Amino acid sequence: MRTDELEERLGERLRALRIRRDLTQVELAEEANVSLGALKRLERGMGSTTTTLVSVLRALDEERWIDALGPGPSRFNPLDVLEARNKRAAKVPGAPRVRRRRTDVR
Numbered sequence: 001m002r003t004d005e006l007e008e009r010l011g012e013r014l015r016a017l018r019i020r021r022d023l024t025q026v027e028l029a030e031e032a033n034v035s036l037g038a039l040k041r042l043e044r045g046m047g048s049t050t051t052t053l054v055s056v057l058r059a060l061d062e063e064r065w066i067d068a069l070g071p072g073p074s075r076f077n078p079l080d081v082l083e084a085r086n087k088r089a090a091k092v093p094g095a096p097r098v099r100r101r102r103t104d105v106r
Contacts, residue, residue, distance in 0.1 A: 008045030010053075017060055031057035033049040 018028050029039040032055040042048040042056060057065050 004045065006045075011043045011045035014056060014060075017062065018043075021060065027035065028056065028059060032056045 004084050020024070023031075025039055025043070026036060029036045032039070032052075034052050038048065038052045039056065040046075042052055054063075054066070057063055
């Protein structure tokens with residue numbers, strides 16, 4: 001599916017939610033603190049910012065939509081990145097070896 005088709009689908013769903021909540025575009029725009037034009041563009045799938053989308057979702061009390069966009073964040077450990085980088089470098093012939101210093105202080 002093309003990007004413009006996905007934006008249009010998102011806009012249709014937001015419009016349907018607004019109508020189910022019995023809100024006008026003016027009321028929702030004011031509640032979300034976005035311009036009426038920005039809300040109209042969002043609902044028509046004509047391009048919008050993530051700020052506008054998040055503001056509208058908050059005003060509709062539907063922030064959980066964001067969780068549905070993808071998996072939640074995993075714990076990030078920078079040492080895992082370093083270890084993976086060192087493993088890749090060790091596989092490349094002629095690559096400089098990186099030595100770790102012992103950090104335990106007694």
